[in-house]
Amino acid sequence: MLGKHLYTEKLLEELLHRASTAHECGSVMKRVKIPFAPSLEVEFTDREKGVEQVFEWAEKGTGFPVVIYGPEGCGKTSLLLQAVEILKEMNYNVIYFNPLRRRFEAEVGIESVRQAILDHLKQVSTEHEFAKLIWLVIDVAVEALKHGKKRIAIIVDDAFQFMGVKEAAALVKGMLEIIEHPEESYERIVAVAATSEGLSRFEIGRHRWAEIRAMWNMPREGFEELYNRIPGPKPSFDDVWRLTGGNPALLSRLYQARWDANAVIHLLIEDKGISPSFISKWRKWLEEAVRDPDTLWAPDAPQELINELIERNLIVYIMHRRLEYRWVDTPPPEKDLELGIGRHIAWQTPLHREAIKRALQEL
Numbered sequence: 001m002l003g004k005h006l007y008t009e010k011l012l013e014e015l016l017h018r019a020s021t022a023h024e025c026g027s028v029m030k031r032v033k034i035p036f037a038p039s040l041e042v043e044f045t046d047r048e049k050g051v052e053q054v055f056e057w058a059e060k061g062t063g064f065p066v067v068i069y070g071p072e073g074c075g076k077t078s079l080l081l082q083a084v085e086i087l088k089e090m091n092y093n094v095i096y097f098n099p100l101r102r103r104f105e106a107e108v109g110i111e112s113v114r115q116a117i118l119d120h121l122k123q124v125s126t127e128h129e130f131a132k133l134i135w136l137v138i139d140v141a142v143e144a145l146k147h148g149k150k151r152i153a154i155i156v157d158d159a160f161q162f163m164g165v166k167e168a169a170a171l172v173k174g175m176l177e178i179i180e181h182p183e184e185s186y187e188r189i190v191a192v193a194a195t196s197e198g199l200s201r202f203e204i205g206r207h208r209w210a211e212i213r214a215m216w217n218m219p220r221e222g223f224e225e226l227y228n229r230i231p232g233p234k235p236s237f238d239d240v241w242r243l244t245g246g247n248p249a250l251l252s253r254l255y256q257a258r259w260d261a262n263a264v265i266h267l268l269i270e271d272k273g274i275s276p277s278f279i280s281k282w283r284k285w286l287e288e289a290v291r292d293p294d295t296l297w298a299p300d301a302p303q304e305l306i307n308e309l310i311e312r313n314l315i316v317y318i319m320h321r322r323l324e325y326r327w328v329d330t331p332p333p334e335k336d337l338e339l340g341i342g343r344h345i346a347w348q349t350p351l352h353r354e355a356i357k358r359a360l361q362e363l
């Protein structure tokens with residue numbers, strides 16, 4: 001009898017495990033709806049590998065906080081929103097913070113915590129003030145553990161751009177403390193932060209407080225699926241791919257600009273503050289870099305220029321080796337000069353490179 005009981009339990013465990021493996025869950029996963037353009041929502045598309053990785057984190061917990069870096073608009077926020085759904089379905093108490101979207105949710109089912117958050121939220125008006133509430137995330141997680149919650153997910157998105165690099169690193173350290181030295185025991189903790197703010201990466205990496213992962217624009221097939229979801233007449237997929245390199249935010253921009261690539265290029269020149277003085281100061285290096293971004297990898301490449309390009313979200317500097325465990329979702333190719341991707345340095349998208357190219361010609 002006992003033997004049979006054990007056997008059933010083992011079988012049950014095995015079945016549960018199988019049911020929770022990425023593929024099966026992925027196929028029945030409820031896909032979140034994401035705003036794509038005014039009055040157009042799309043379903044979360046592709047990112048199959050990324051979704052599988054989220055399931056793995058959910059199954060085991062993250063040993064370190066995972067910090068995801070990637071080009072602006074590549075799809076980090078969308079993946080995290082999908083991750084929140086997955087984690088909730090897997091019985092996690094999710095704490096979600098995003099100052100850019102002014103969202104702070106704590107599904108921890110503790111009335112006092114909920115009330116404290118609401119009280120704080122009442123007092124803020126700007127994104128910067130909102131961002132200052134970030135430390136509450138740690139407090140809420142500690143509180144949830146005290147209340148006996150066993151599975152906790154802390155998801156922090158788009159917060160680092162409002163903080164100094166040291167502060168961002170300290171936050172990650174705070175997340176690590178909860179994982180490593182919790183006041184109460186727990187079953188699993190998943191902690192993930194995402195940002196396009198490239199400079200903090202080196203500060204966080206230096207202390208080894210996090211597992212730093214890179215994320216790239218969408219792979220070609222998945223991006224085509226997204227392209228197919230856009231209604232109305234549009235240029236060929238090849239053209240759109242060559243311009244965006246799979247960046248969904250730029251796909252949205254192009255769609256909203258009625259596919260006028262020049263309009264988007266000029267928007268980028270203005271948004272990125274690419275001024276005549278910037279261009280004339282760095283002309284020689286920039287001319288080389290638009291041809292091959294890896295020319296900025298040369299030992300004598302000026303660090304000042306590199307930092308400016310990182311800060312303006314024009315390049316990704318020091319691209320991770322293309323090993324699966326260093327990336328979220330599919331890594332980019334080793335090198336693809338047509339898309340502006342070098343082995344070590346890449347333009348965030350071909351349109352970002354185009355903005356510099358155009359400025360070099362016109363200014």
Ligand SMILES: Nc1ncnc2c1ncn2[C@@H]1O[C@H](COP(=O)(O)OP(=O)(O)O)[C@@H](O)[C@H]1O
Nearest residue numbers: 035036044045072073074075076077078248249
């Ligand atoms: N997997 C996806 N499926 C559908 N749309 C997406 C996906 N990823 C990104 N998008 C679209 O691209 C836009 C920008 O993506 P977002 O996740 O905000 O990028 P990031 O956070 O990296 O800047 C989103 O608002 C959404 O419209």
Ligand SMILES: [Mg+2]
Nearest residue numbers: 076077157158
């Ligand atoms: Mg984002």
